[in-house]
Amino acid sequence: MRVVVVGGKLQGVEAVYLAKKAGWEVILVDKDAWVPAAELCDQFYAIDVTKVVEWIPFLKGIDLIIPALENQVALDSLVRSANYANVPLMFDEKAYTISSSKIKSNQLFARLEIPAPIPWPECGFPLIVKPSEASGSEGVVKLKSSQEFHHLFEKGMKDWVIEEYLEGPSYSLEIIGFSGVYKVLQITELYMDQVYDCKRVVGSVTLSDQLRAEFEQIGLGLAKSLNLNGIMDVETILHRGHLKVLEIDARLPSQTPIAVYHATGINMLEILGQAFVLNRPWQEFEIIEKRGAILEHIKVGTDYLEVSGEHIMSEVGPLYLYSDFFGTVEAITNYSPGKTEWVATLIITGEDLREAWDKRSAVIQAICKEWGIRNYIDCFPVYEENLKFIKSASGS
Known part of the structure; x- marks a missing residue:
């Protein structure tokens, strides 16, 4: 299948990564050339999709358009051009309109009596x-x-x-929908840095069966109320034993789909993309956790390694995919030999979550040893450990 991903920033990295894992031919377009996903695809073109004279002819021979951006003008143009060229667009315009406004989303939560702050x-x-x-x-x-x-x-x-303001661990859940059929996927745990940007996704969680079922019912209820045709993620916080919904996003998220893929083997982009191309929902399938998985962002500089939110990945230019990067399964990074400052998204798996954490510690220590790093920094929101700074990598 030949797909075009529109948008080469962090959502684009997610889309290109999963599309390549699906075995698709992946063409990436972005109006800017110096974007993170530019080197991860099969072909890259610097195209402004709002310039329809240039964009419409480009769609010849394309099986699916995957938006990976949040620019409303560009999204509006994609909706019009997809209809004109008769190419499936993996996007739910109506659901996105609600989820892209926290005010409208909160009104939806209130109407459905969904617990929220x-x-x-x-x-x-x-x-x-x-x-x-x-x-x-x-x-x-x-x-x-x-x-x-x-x-x-x-x-x-x-x-x-x-x-x-609520204190507690954060969790995310993706739901896919097509023609009235909905499916909840794997719940992941989110770890935040000091400015509440997600720095780590764990593809295995320790929620009770009751809380898992409650979360899944919340996700299904939201998807059905929106008549979702596409993908949506729901973020919650577990506050004093109760899940409260913080926000929803009816678009392809970053970070969590890759973590779900490595924890379960389920490629949500592939399943949903095929539904759009074939114009029929997927066959029922089970979500089974097959391994422990951790996805984490790091920044390496002169004598320090910092675990930080995904924003560090967004402004460094093109990223590259490496296998077995200091013991990881894969890493998405701007590293190259001789660089003293670089960033990376580390993907680490184990037979179970305990083994994944052990491997994660070994990866961090291997990187620190290779660069002679003595300072390891891992910042948390204030409520967790009051901006915990660990000055030695030995305890990672």
Whole structure:
């Protein structure tokens, strides 16, 4: 199958990686050439998809369009051009319109009586403040007092979502839907850095059967209410024994699909893409955890190794895929021989999660030994370990 991935940033890395694992011929387009996924695909073209005279002829011989971006003008253009060229577009415009607005998403949660953070002013401090239209952790601010609140909003409020700050582990779940058929996939655990950007995804979780079932029912309920034709992820936080939904995104996420692939062998992009191309849902299949899997982002510099959020992967230019990178299964990185500063997404697996963690420690130690690194930095949100800085890699 010949597919085109539109957007070469972190979503594009995810899409290209999984499309290649599916055995597809992968063409990547982005209006900018210096993007992370540019060297991971079979062919790359610097094309602005809003320039229809250039873009429409390009679709000849393409079996599927996979959006991997959040630019609304570009997405609107893709919807029109896919309809015109009669090429399947793996995207649910209506569901995305709701999920891309945290205000609209919260209204959906309230209507469906889905547990979510208490909105301000019904809650007290501390608060989490986030832009309604931003993605992931972008623009997220924690406010601990009324003084901080008034300072932030002294120039007036825009489209902000303001709600209670919750402490606890975070989890993610993808749901795919097509023609009224829905499937929940593997629950993953998310680890955040000090600015609430996801730095690590663990493809195995220790949730109870009751909480797993509750999470899956939440995901199915949201997918059905949106009549989902595409993919959606749901992020929750386990606060005092109860799951609360933080946000949904009806688009291909980054990080978690790769972790799910390595933990279960299930390639959600392949399953959903085939449904769009064949215009029929998938045959029923089981989600079975086959191995422990950890996906983690690191930054290596002069005498330090830092585990950090995925933002470190976004501005370094083209990335490359290596197998058996210091003991990993694979690594996606801008490393090259002789570089003293580089970043990498490490993919590590084991027979079970304990073995995966042991291998992960060995990988970190091998990298530190190779570069003579003495300082290992792993930052957490304040509530976890008060910006825990570990100054020796020996305890990783």
